[in-house]
Every structure is written in structure tokens, then in C-alpha cells.
Amino acid sequence: MLQKKICMLGGFAVGKTSLVRRFVQSIFSENYLTTVGVKIDKKSVAFPDKTVDLILWDLAGEDDIGSFRVSYVRGATGLVLVADGTRPATLAVALTLRERCEAEFGAMPFILLFNKSDLTDRWAIPEGEIDELKQRGWQVYLTSALSGEHVDDAFRQLASMVAN
């Protein structure tokens, strides 16, 4: 049994919970998010030689970064940063959250998801900016919780990053 703690970070209403809801195993109600501030789900990614269980800590999305419970990130081996492709400000939030985590617990592998890729008409992230991020060596995915586009790929990528 190989498991890794992964934290999902992102601002308010970027669609983290939706991503999780459709593609992972879940036993807890979404009420936990508002009560305890975290909801835990599991995503099993199977590789030929092993299966990695990603234990996903979906932290309540808050634009108020000050109230972010950084202690939840302790022991995490990877991050899923989620930004809303229709709201550029959410990218800054995700990156700030990552900085806070790394300041506290050191650098760790991460993937960056621009969610809501299905809303092409309202898409607000320029192609160039995404390319620039990719050139930094970052794993960037345009996902849609609605269509499921790239979601599995993203988790698979992260699993391979943290498992080795």
C-alpha cells in the first residue's frame, strides 16, 4: 500500500470540490469543508508496477489567505494548485498559497490546474501566460470538472511525480 498526502489549494469557487467529486472516491460529506475546513478523498492511480493512493486533502477555498490553515498541509508530498481559468486573480491566489506551504514545509512537487476549460467564451488566461508557466518546468493542465477533460491525466502525472 503506497499512499501520499496531497493538498488541493485554490481560491474560492475555483472548482476544486467539483474536480474531486467526480473523479475520486469519497465518503465524507461536503459539509466538512465548511465545518472542519477540509474534506478528504482518495484517488487511486494505477501504474503497471504499483498503485498509488493519493489522499487528497481538499482545503476550503478562501480568498482570505490569512485564514488559510497551513497546518493541514503538514506531511503532504504534493500539491494540486487549482485556478479558475475565467478569473485570472485565482492564479495569484493559488501561487500565494503554494508559497506559504513551501515556506512552512519546503518545496514539494505540484501540478497547476486551470479549471473550467469548458467555459471557452469566458476564458481569461492568455495562451502566452500558460506557455510561460510551462517553460518554468511546471506541469500545467487545462481541466474541466464538467467534461472531465485532463483531470485524470493531471492526477496521474502528480502520482508519478510523488511516487518516485
Place this chain on the structure above:
Amino acid sequence: MTSSVEPISLSQKQASNDTGIDREALARLLVEIARNVDPDNHTLYEGVPAADHRLEKLRQLLVGGEISELSRVTHLLDEPEQLATAVGNVLPEATARASHTQLGEALAPAVERAAQRSIQKNPNTLTDILYPVFLPAIRKSIGEKIDQTFQSLNESLRHIFTWHGLKWRLEAWRTGTSFSAVVLKHSLIYRVEHVFLISRASGLLIAHVTSQDATSEDPQLISSMLSAIQDFVKDSFKEKESSGLDTIRFGELRLWSEVGQFATLVAVIRGNPPEELHEVIRDVLLRIHQESSRALERFDGDSSQLPGVETQLQTCVELQHMDSKEGFPWLVLTAVLLVLIVAGGWSFLSWQSAHRWQTYLSRLAVQPGIVVSDQKIRGGDFYVAGLRDPLAADPQSLLPGTEVDPTRVHSNWQFYQSLEPEFVLKRLSASLAPPDSVRLSVIDGRIVAEGEATTTWINRARAAAQQLSAGGPVFDISGVRDVSAEERWQAYVSRLETLPGIIVADQNVRDGQFYITGLRDPLAADPESLLAETQVDPARVHASWQFYQSLEPQFVLKRLTASLTPPDSVRLSVVNDRIVAAGEATTAWINRARTAAQQLSAGGPVFDISGVRDVSPEERWQAYVSRLETQPGIIVAQQNVRDGQFYITGLRDPLAVDPQSLLAGTQVDPARVHSSWQFYQSLEPQFVLKRLTASLYPMDKVRLSIVNGRIVAEGEAPDTWIDRARAAARQLSEGGPEFDISKVRDVSPDARAAEHWQYYVSRLEAQPGIIVAQQTERGGDFYISGLRDPLAADPQALLSGTKVDPARVHSQWQFYQSLDPKFVVKRLTASLSPPKSVRLSIIQGRIVVVGEASAGWISRAQAAADQLSADGVVLDVSQLRELNLAELNQLREAIQSTDIFFSSGRVVPGPEQTPVLDRLADQLKEFAENARKAGVTARFMLTGHSDITGRETANASISAARAETVRALLNKRGVAPELLLVRGAGTFEPAVPENENSRTGNSTNRRVSVTVNLE
């Protein structure tokens, strides 16, 4: 270009510091370098000087810096103070970089010694340092100890008086342990269902062990959530690190967590665990840390690195303490039971007899006039002593009904006079003998006398009241009016004066004696008897009455009636003060009456006998004979009177009146009448009619009458009767009156039809479930009305074989429900549609339902039973057992938790929903089949939902369309369409609440949900 240069000649002078340098090699090297710079340089080295100062200079040029640095470092190393400063600068960094284990091992002895030394020197320093660490630990430990104490106290209190308590006390005494310890040992029933070992750093699950048959959701998620919650609490309440959330309790379940250095152990316990379990869990955690400390520290989510941990955890799960059933002390229990039964029986009997005795005593206690002063039970005998009033109930007579054995009761009663008002009243009534006009009663504990009495009686009563005043109840005689003897005498006298037939001549009172004289008619009331009704003492009355004959008409009438004895035919009465006689009498009586009238004429009332007619015997005889002659059926042949005797001969029909009976009331002396009658058959029509009536037994519908001397029969009769009547008419034709039967209609065919009809009716009446209310035959048609149960035989069908013409039958049936058990069973079978597992039968008029059925069916049957009981029909459902629907319920839950999801705006589910639909279809079919077996019909409601984007009307139709689509898809998968109901809920029943401003809509809400209904 060729140049000539001087050959290099090395200084021969031995430099002070160039010893050890291979000068020759150096010279060769320099020449080589020179050639490389200038290929034309053909300088050759010849001979190498022993020493050269230039060499030193060269060295200065090349490595001068290094030499001075080196000397500085050498100096640094040689000077301890400087070295310490330098090492001190780098020590923290060096320690951080050093291998932890090696450093730990190297430092451990020194640190230990240092700590030791520090404690020896001043223990306070270390105490101050460790204070923040110890305090929470101590606090926790004390807390647990207190919990433990409370728990043991609670348990002890709870069991102190129970049967278990007794048993456990014995055990505590036997084993020498404290009672509370034994109570805890037996009463704590718990089971450790899960044990999670969770990495403290990441919250990841290291190992999980579960007890047999305990279930839970994904342990990985649970362990993470647990540590998240711990973090949450810690953050929220600013708790210090390491003091973990050690107990979470949820109903029967408790989560106990024990925090270790690298891992937290969480035990999920069902029941009521003892506090000691904390220690056990802590031990396991400690052991795991000891054995795998490094692996735990480095745990990165790969649990294969910690192989032995699960075995350790297993020991926690095996820890369970259920109520032990082993080694139950049957023998001891039996012995104790035997003793208890004997003791219980004895104590019950003695309790019962004591209880009965107490009942008797309480009966005695409520008896007025009985005072129990002492009572006891000794050796099964009852002793009672006390006082009783002779007027009180006999204590012995109170025994029956209390079931106390009279032979075992030893009583010792002293008589006394009770001063309770009712007893005093009784005694007063006996001693004072109050006259009828005085009433004694008890009012508010006082004895009150009311009414009228003589002075003497009042005086006696007053004396009694005075006697009573000492301790007894008050005897109030103020309400008794003193009626003196004179008053009562006057009342008596005036009463006498009003009486007819009594004339008071004189009366007076002298020395308390009463004297009266007067006249009285013997027929008047007796003055003596009137005296008894008054309270005048008869001994003091001296009466002197002269008899006289009152001439008042009613007295004269009485006397005349007594003396004249008038015959029945004479009536005497008083009319306007005259006595009038009216009626008939013989001459002799009239003469006697006249004499009496003459006697009376001197002052008496007038006796008028003019209204009495004189009748002689001959006259009366003639009147009798002529009366006989007018009687039909009697023919007087001859009569005469000879020597005061009357003779009569003639014929009489046996059906005519008896001449003898006519004699009475004629005043003819029967002794003087000599009759001789011959019987004959009178042919007078009325006699013939009587005889015909007797012989023909005319039918109800035939009326015989006499019309102008002829006997006429009218009505309807069957042919047999008409035949007999015709024969009678022929017989009569010789001299008798004519018997006309021409007006009798022959009704034989109708009669036969009616007979058949009656047979049919009786057949109907015998049918269960058919009630004939009314039936008539009119004009050859038959009318019948009544009630019939729809389940009863068809009345029309019963007609066949009765020879009743169906065309002539007019029926009117109202349907009703028969309460005949057979019909009730039929109806119940139709209305309740009992499952195959249920059988209805009729046992002794009761309907008994036996078998297994669903709870719903049972409650319907119960409702039917309740309804029927109001109609007096017993439907016994007590033998119905509830069908086990657990499996069905599980399936139902699975079905109801299934949702079919849709993309935005779509009414056909995506291909990813196909497996969900397939599974759902299978589940629905299985459920429907199982429900059918259980006797219920399952229907599935498919409810379509939409998200809140778009218009409400559009959402409503989309939601309905989704439900319809799913229905079609399920139908395609073999689910019977009639079991599937469809509705659209639009946005009104969202699975998750949606933000009104959401533009994308919530995919969870775009779904079709399923609910299962059982009918």
C-alpha cells in the same frame, strides 16, 4: 630568427630554504619553458649551482599568498582560544549537517552526564525547563485517574442493590478484591472494533486492523480525516502540540486516540471500555515505537516498510471484554435458588397470613365501638385484646371474609360503653324510648332530638343529657317541643267531635286525669282506638260512652243493609239525605222493607222503596220461557206450573245456548225448575253455517255468510276444497238452507305456483349471504326484495329447478356485505390479497390468519381486524409473523442511493452512465421479484432534477424528460414499465444547494433519482 643568449646559470649559492629542491630538474624545466616561448632559444643549461637566491624569490612570487595564509591557519590551530572561537562559529551548522544517528550516539553520553550533573547541582533548573512538558502530561494522567475513579464509583452505585451486585459482592469477598473492581470487571462490555495507526506528520494510515465482522468506510480516508480533525481542534482552541484529541464519543462508539512521537494510535471501541484500556493502548503504541522508531519517523506512505505493526495492533483488537458466559456457577445458582424458593415460600405464606391478619385488624379498627389495645402474632397464632361496646359489631363476626383461621385467633375483649355518638344514640334510644313524634339523630358529632314530646319525657331526656355531658357527646334536646298532656287531650277531644256517629256530651281535666262522656253509634269509630294514636296516657283517661243509633243517613243505610239483606236486584243508596231502594224484589222483601221504612219515619231519614218493583215467581218464569223461545236452536215444546214447580220440555241444538245458564239472574229458583231437552240439528242458517265452518275448515280466503237465508261462500280456494264444499251443499239440499259456492274461485294453479314460489323463497333464505326482506305474490306475479352479498350465490341461478316461471319473478336485490365468516374470508382475500405465505381459515366461527407477511400487510390486516371487530367478526391476526425484509431493505437502499447524471441541458445520460443504468435495472428487477414473493408490489418513482441554470419552466420540462428517458432506458433493460413512475422535480429538490449566480449549474443536481414504494 636566431638569437644568442646567455646560458642560464643557476646560482651556486645554497639558498637558506631551497633544500630538497631538485635543482637540476628545475633547470631543465625552465629551459623547456623558455623554448616554448621562443623556439630559437638554444640556451642550454650547464651545471646546476648548489644554491640560488632567485629561487626563493620565484617561490615568493608563485605561492607567497598561500604561505602566509597557511601560517595564519597554523597559528589558529595552535592557539586554543582562537580555535574555540572558530569552532563555536561553525558548530551549530556542523551539528545540523551531521548524521543524526551518529551525532545522537556521540552526544547521548555527554548529554546524559550533563543532565545528571545539572540535577546534582541544582534540580530546579531542569524542573523549570521540563515544566511545560510535564504539566500537560501530569494533567492528562490525573484526568484519566479521576475518570477512572468516577467510572468505578458510578458502576458500583449502579450495581450495589442488584442481584448481580450481590453475586459480585460475594466474588469480591472471595477473591479479596475491592467491590468496585469486580463491578467494573463484569459491567464493562466493550469491543475494540478498529485500530488505526496514523502517521503524525502526514495523517496517512500506517496500519489498520479491524475486528471480525466490524465494518467501516475506507480506513485511509478515515485516518486522514481523524488527523485533520485533530489539527482542526488543535488550531481552533490553540492547544499545545502533543496533547491530542484523546476521546471522541458518538453514541455507542468511542474513539480513543493515544499520541506517540511519530504515530497516533486510534482505537474505535463499541461499548463501555474501562479506563485501563488507555494504558493497554498506550503500551501497544509504545512497543511499536520502540521496535520501529526509525521506520515510523521516515514513513512516506509506503506501509510495506512497517511489516510487523499489524500484529502488534491485532493485540488491541483482541482486547475485548464481553459479558462472560463461561464457567457459570450453575450448581451454586441451583442451591441458592432452592434456598430462595423455600425461604420465599415460607416468607410469602407468613407474609400472606400477616397480611390477612392486618386486614382483619384494620377492619376492627374502622368499627365504631371497638378499640384494639394490643395485638401480636406468635407461633402462627394471633392474639388481640381490647375494648368493645356491647352494641358494636361482634369481632368474631368480622372474621369471615378475611381468610384468617378463627381457631388461631385468641381474643380478649372487655366491654365498655363507647361514647361515639352513634352508640350513645343507640343507648339513648333504648333507655329514653322516645315517642314517635321525636326523632333522634347525629349531626356533626352531636346527638340532636327534634319533634314533640311530653314534659316528663323531656325531663328524662334532660337528665340523660346531663349525665352524658361528662365526656360524652352533646345531647341537644332544645329542638323538642313540649306538648303537654292537656294540649294533646284537647286535640283528641276535638278530633272525636268531628267524627260522625260520636257525640261528646262532656269532658274535663281534673288532677291530671281526663274525663269524657258522650254517645256513640256502634258503627262509628272506636274512641279507644283513636286514643292510641295520640300521646294521651290511656290510664289517665276515664271515658263513659252510651251507645245510640245515629240517624245520620249513612248509618241508617248500613243498618238497613245489615237487617234487610236486599237481593242482588235491589240497590240501596243515599240520595239527598234520603235512602232510596231501586230494582226488583219479591213481595216478601218489599213488605219487610216497608216495615223498616215505617220504623224510621219517627225522626229518621226517609226510606223510599217506591222504586222497587214487585215480581212474582210465575211472572219471572214466563219471562224466562219467552226468552228461551227467542233463542235460535232452542224449541220449547211444552211448559207448565204446578204446585209452585216449573216444568219445561223441548229440543235444543248442541250449538245453541245452554237453557240452564239463562236461568241465572232471572230470580227463578232453579230448584223448582224441571227441564227435559232433546238434542237436534237445527237447520237454521246460522247453525248450518257454524257446522259447515267446523266441518269444511274453510280456507283463509273463503268467507261464509248468510244472505237472505242462504249460506254464501265467497273468495278463493283450491279445487280440493271446492269439491268438499260441493258435497256438503248436496247434503244440505234436503230441507236445509241453500249453500252457494258459486262465488268461490278455483285457485289451484296459482296456489301451486305460490307453493313453488315459497319453496324458492325458502331456498333463498337458506342461502348464506342472502337476506330476503320482503316477498309477495300479486296478480300471479312474484315480487321479492332483499339483500345479497356480491359473493353469495346468484338468486337468478337458484330459480332453475324450482318450477317458478322466471318471467313472473320480479326481484330487487341490494348488495350488502355479509358478515358470515365465509364471506368475510372471501372479501378479505379479495381486498387484502394475502401473499402466498399467508393462509386464512375459519376456526369455530373465528377467522384465523396464519403465516408470514410484510409489516405493511400485517398492519393492513390488523386494520381490517379492527374494523371487523366493530361488526362482531373476529379476525385473529396474532399468529402472523413479520417477513424478514432486511435483504429487501438493503437492496432498496442501494437503489435509492443510485443517481443517473446528465450533462448540462441534456436529457439523455452520457455513455458513462450505461453501467449505472445496467446495475440499476438489475437491482430493480431483483427488488420487484423479491417484493412480489413477499406479497407486496414495488413501484419505483423516477424523479428527474435539473440544475438552476436556465428558465424554471425549461428546467421543469428537462427534469421530466430526464425521468422519462431513464424510464425508457430501464424498460429497454427489462424493467416492467408499469412498475416505473415518473415525475419531474425541476430545481425544487436539489441534491446540493446551488448558488443562484452560478452560471454553469451543479452537475450533481442534473440527475434522476429513484425512490422505492411498496404497496
